[in-house]
Amino acid sequence: MSKDIATPNRTKEILKKYGFSFKKSLGQNFLIDTNVLNNIVDCADLETSSGAIEIGPGIGALTEQIAKRCEKVVAFEIDQRLLPILNETLAPYPHVKIVHSDVLEADIHSVIKENFKEGQDLMVVANLPYYVTTPILLKLLEEKLPIRGIVVMIQKEVAERIAAKPGTKEYGSLSIATQYYAEATTELIVPKTVFVPQPNVDSAVLKLTLRSEPAVDLKDESFFFQLVKASFAQRRKTLMNNLTHNLFTKNEKEKLELKMQECGIDPSRRGETLSMDEFAALANALVGLKA
Numbered sequence: 118m119s120k121d122i123a124t125p126n127r128t129k130e131i132l133k134k135y136g137f138s139f140k141k142s143l144g145q146n147f148l149i150d151t152n153v154l155n156n157i158v159d160c161a162d163l164e165t166s167s168g169a170i171e172i173g174p175g176i177g178a179l180t181e182q183i184a185k186r187c188e189k190v191v192a193f194e195i196d197q198r199l200l201p202i203l204n205e206t207l208a209p210y211p212h213v214k215i216v217h218s219d220v221l222e223a224d225i226h227s228v229i230k231e232n233f234k235e236g237q238d239l240m241v242v243a244n245l246p247y248y249v250t251t252p253i254l255l256k257l258l259e260e261k262l263p264i265r266g267i268v269v270m271i272q273k274e275v276a277e278r279i280a281a282k283p284g285t286k287e288y289g290s291l292s293i294a295t296q297y298y299a300e301a302t303t304e305l306i307v308p309k310t311v312f313v314p315q316p317n318v319d320s321a322v323l324k325l326t327l328r329s330e331p332a333v334d335l336k337d338e339s340f341f342f343q344l345v346k347a348s349f350a351q352r353r354k355t356l357m358n359n360l361t362h363n364l365f366t367k368n369e370k371e372k373l374e375l376k377m378q379e380c381g382i383d384p385s386r387r388g389e390t391l392s393m394d395e396f397a398a399l400a401n402a403l404v405g406l407k408a
């Protein structure tokens with residue numbers, strides 16, 4: 118069998134053979150280090166009977182390492198120029214299927230139904246295009262897909278924001294939006310040198326393990342997210358200031374104060390100090406106030 122796709126020489130050969138030029142606009146930074154790829158796949162704890170979904174296979178470097186460990190891989194790739202390349206590089210892995218689509222437009226539920234067995238252990242594993250990391254992760258979580266979790270290489274700073282705990286400077290609406298659905302941990306920090314071309318930022322592998330139920334009980338999910346967003350609108354402002362500027366009116370200040378007191382939350386605190394449980398209690402207390 119030929120050498121792994123991810124070695125620097127083989128990658129160079131493949132790119133040269135097809136005259137491939139990277140598109141920065143598609144976040145094309147390919148991995149050229151088999152150890153890093155194996156470390157990413159290790160984080161997914163795949164069984165031979167598992168299935169995997171990849172986003173952005175590129176020339177197949179990560180796809181190949183995933184395919185060696187599980188029963189079936191489905192990979193969404195937006196760039197048509199990569200299809201003939203993948204056809205060649207992944208020929209030894211007939212259990213890999215490439216779907217030519219923008220993952221943000223794709224009906225992932227249908228793709229799962231068509232390609233995986235009912236109840237099959239499923240993980241998303243990807244080296245994500247950094248320009249669309251957040252929309253992709255939120256889509257995967259909000260669509261409540263039948264998956265065990267997500268292991269993704271993303272920009273280090275975004276991984277830190279997602280996995281952040283209350284009271285830290287990284288903690289914000291993105292931490293809450295993801296941790297509502299999943300437990301988040303940063304697994305590995307990865308240097309720029311393992312990519313071609315090298316990105317401008319450091320990278321990290323983030324693992325999201327889906328919860329069987331969301332982290333908190335809410336009367337109105339959409340109001341909870343509005344409240345969280347408003348609370349972080351200006352980080353230096355107090356919770357009360359942010360809420361009266363971004364969600365309620367100044368006239369509602371007294372009513373707000375009363376509700377906050379009932380929840381044991383001091384209105385002069387900043388949003389970044391509130392835990393998810395506190396945001397949930399506040400959202401459930403305030404939902405009736407907002408017409």
Ligand code: SAM
Binds near residue numbers: 149193
């Ligand atoms: N998996 C490969 C690797 O690790 O070497 C390539 C990763 S590269 C960071 C991101 C890949 O995502 C590229 O192949 C790019 O064409 C693809 N991509 C970018 N935007 C996409 C989208 N919206 N939907 C699907 N694939 C996308």
